[in-house]
Amino acid sequence: MNDGAHAPETRAIRFLKAHGIPFSSHLYAYEEHGGTKVSARQLNVDEHAVVKTLVFEDEAARPLIVLMHGDRKVSARELARQIGCKKVEPCTPEAANRHTGYLVGGTSPFGTRKQIPVYLERTILDLPLIYVNGGRRGYLVGLHPHDLIRALPTKTVEAAIVK
Numbered sequence: 200m201n202d203g204a205h206a207p208e209t210r211a212i213r214f215l216k217a218h219g220i221p222f223s224s225h226l227y228a229y230e231e232h233g234g235t236k237v238s239a240r241q242l243n244v245d246e247h248a249v250v251k252t253l254v255f256e257d258e259a260a261r262p263l264i265v266l267m268h269g270d271r272k273v274s275a276r277e278l279a280r281q282i283g284c285k286k287v288e289p290c291t292p293e294a295a296n297r298h299t300g301y302l303v304g305g306t307s308p309f310g311t312r313k314q315i316p317v318y319l320e321r322t323i324l325d326l327p328l329i330y331v332n333g334g335r336r337g338y339l340v341g342l343h344p345h346d347l348i349r350a351l352p353t354k355t356v357e358a359a360i361v362k
Contacts, residue, residue: 209334210300210310215342218350222340225330229304229337235269238339242330246270249330249339250323252306254295254315257284262298264308264317266331266347271320271359278358282318305336308351319348321355 206212206224215222227241239246249269255278256262263282265273279287292303300312308317308331323329324344331347333340347353 207333207335207338209307209338211307211332211334211340212310214310215340215350220342220346220350222333222342222346224333225339225341227337227339231304238330239269242339244330248326248328252308252332254290254298254306255287256290256294258286262290262294262315263287264299264311264315265356265358266308266317266319266323266353268320268323268359270362272362274358274360277360278318278356281356281358282354301332301334302336305332305334305338307332307334308347310334317351317353318356318358319353320359321357322359324348324355 225242227238230237235246235249235251239249246269251267251269253265253267254262255265267273275287295303299306326344328341329344330339330341
């Protein structure tokens with residue numbers, strides 16, 4: 200569903216508008232623990248194009264965001280090696296909320312509470328259109344991946360593993 204007229208005005212949306220990034224709004228019925236499989240099915244898009252916003256912490260508990268294909272997982276070991284850390288691990292939902300200001304399931308890389316380094320799975324840049332969380336559960340924004348890197352200072356990584 201592309202329902203821009205009724206789309207929420209989140210911090211992520213204000214961020215995208217302030218940076219002049221074109222996007223489309225896509226609302227869907229959020230399901231607890233449904234993940235990208237549910238949003239892809241409801242929006243009738245390939246799960247590979249639905250990009251998860253994952254919050255990790257390094258060995259010093261510093262946060263970082265990883266943008267990953269919905270149908271892939273992050274190899275924490277490979278990610279740590281590529282970004283020069285001893286180890287990285289996913290945050291608890293409480294820590295992710297504290298770092299980003301978003302609830303898990305509604306975490307967007309745009310408009311986070313504080314500036315957090317963003318790492319982008321390199322192959323996301325090969326897609327013509329991606330769907331990223333718009334800052335609220337049940338809300339994705341569609342945009343070109345090159346607009347994403349125009350809006351956010353990202354570093355590319357290759358840390359995807361098949362689920």
